[in-house]
Structure formats: structure tokens, C-alpha cells
Amino acid sequence: MDRRWGTPSTSHNFMYRDYINSYLEEVREIAQKLDRDEINHAIEILSEVRDNKGRLFILGVGGGAGHASHAVNDFRKLTNIETYTPVDNVSELTARTNDDGFHTIFSNWLLGSNLRADDAILIFSVGGGNEEKNISMNLVEAMKLAKQVGAKIVGIVGRDGGHTKKLADACILVPVVNAENVTPHTEAFQAVVWHIMVSHPKFQSQKGKWESVQGKDQVPANGQGTPKK
Numbered sequence: 001m002d003r004r005w006g007t008p009s010t011s012h013n014f015m016y017r018d019y020i021n022s023y024l025e026e027v028r029e030i031a032q033k034l035d036r037d038e039i040n041h042a043i044e045i046l047s048e049v050r051d052n053k054g055r056l057f058i059l060g061v062g063g064g065a066g067h068a069s070h071a072v073n074d075f076r077k078l079t080n081i082e083t084y085t086p087v088d089n090v091s092e093l094t095a096r097t098n099d100d101g102f103h104t105i106f107s108n109w110l111l112g113s114n115l116r117a118d119d120a121i122l123i124f125s126v127g128g129g130n131e132e133k134n135i136s137m138n139l140v141e142a143m144k145l146a147k148q149v150g151a152k153i154v155g156i157v158g159r160d161g162g163h164t165k166k167l168a169d170a171c172i173l174v175p176v177v178n179a180e181n182v183t184p185h186t187e188a189f190q191a192v193v194w195h196i197m198v199s200h201p202k203f204q205s206q207k208g209k210w211e212s213v214q215g216k217d218q219v220p221a222n223g224q225g226t227p228k229k
Helices: 017-033 036-051 063-079 090-100 101-112 138-150 162-167 177-199
Strands: 055-058 082-084 118-125 151-159 170-173
Touching: 017 177, 036 055, 036 063, 036 118, 036 151, 036 170, 036 177, 055 063, 055 090, 055 138, 063 118, 063 177, 090 101, 090 151, 101 138, 118 138, 118 162, 118 177, 138 151, 138 162, 151 162, 162 170
Parallel strands: 055 082, 055 118, 118 151, 151 170
Antiparallel strands: none
16 A cells, blocks of 8 residues: 555455445345335325324434434425424433333323324334334334324334334335345435435425526436536
């Protein structure tokens, strides 16, 4: 390596390429295998929730919690559906964890939000929760409550879908093409799928900023051609 510039020598130029290539090939395979009909069904459910003036509550832990906060913005701003997530309120979340236990942080929050039949919850999870193995019980308890009140459940999950697959009205499974990469692929495609939803012209109520920009630097929709001068 040329230490002055941090440039790898020729013999090391491709030392990471094999994994990069195989990972991106897995991405291609997952994209091809995604269940288009189930994504369509999820959009139909959320569209009906919006039309009925219901609310969408997005739940996730770890990477799913980060997704939840991001997705709330997209669903509110781009699709005009009233959307919230408990993970945006750290004070309440930690208080409920401390006082009531981690397993009920979402269900108790939803009770406080008066979850009702015209609402929906959206689950971001790699495994979908597993009651038998006591995994992600906060998501399991939230789904139980949703079922009790008649709220819709939509999930974007990996592996076999877990408890989410059992209870959801629409469950998009991110196909497992390599068990060693199940978490990064699932979390990445959760973002892909929810962006498909909020970008769908029959569900979207407002375009994103860059999609709505008109002017001399506009790029054709098909990505070809040259910007206007």
C-alpha cells in the first residue's frame, strides 16, 4: 500500500471483491423472489386504513426501531396517513421498560394510544417474534392486542416470519438466500419494501422533494438522456 495516499497496491485491489459480488448477487436474487402480491395486499390494507381515518403505528427493535422512526416520516408526509411510533419517545419508552418490563413496552403504549379496529400496526422484525422461545415478546404482545381490538397487522420480516407470519393480515417475507446474511438482507429490504409502498402512485398523496423538483437539472424518469441546459 502506498502509505502517502492510502492507495492499495495492485496485488490487493480485489481482496474484498468476492464477498461484495456474492452479497450483491444475493440482493438481486431476493429482489426477484419478493412476493409482489403480498406487497400489493399490504398497500391495500393501509390505503383502507387511511380512507377510514385510521392510524398506523410502526413497531420495531434494534434496526427495526430505526426503520420505524424513518418510516413514520415517509407514511405521514408522502401518503398522508396518520402515523406514529413509540420508539420516538425515549422518555416514555425507558419509563415503561423500567416500571412495567420490556415485554409490554409496545402493548401498553398502544393501550395508551387507544388502539382501535380502524387502526393498523406495521412490524419491522428479522425473526417476527417467537412466543415459544420468548423472543421479541414486546412485538408479540403488541400483535396480541391488535388482534383483540380488531386492528390490522402488516409485517415485513425475515426467516420464517415467526409470530408475525401467524397473526398478520399481510406479511411480506424477505427470502432467505444465505443464512449468514439474514439480518442485513432483511433490514435492507424492509426499507426497500416500505419505500415501494410510499412511492406507489395509487397510494402516494405527495411526491418527495427531489421527485417533484422541476427545472434545468431535471433528469428524465427513465434515467436516460441528458439534463436540460
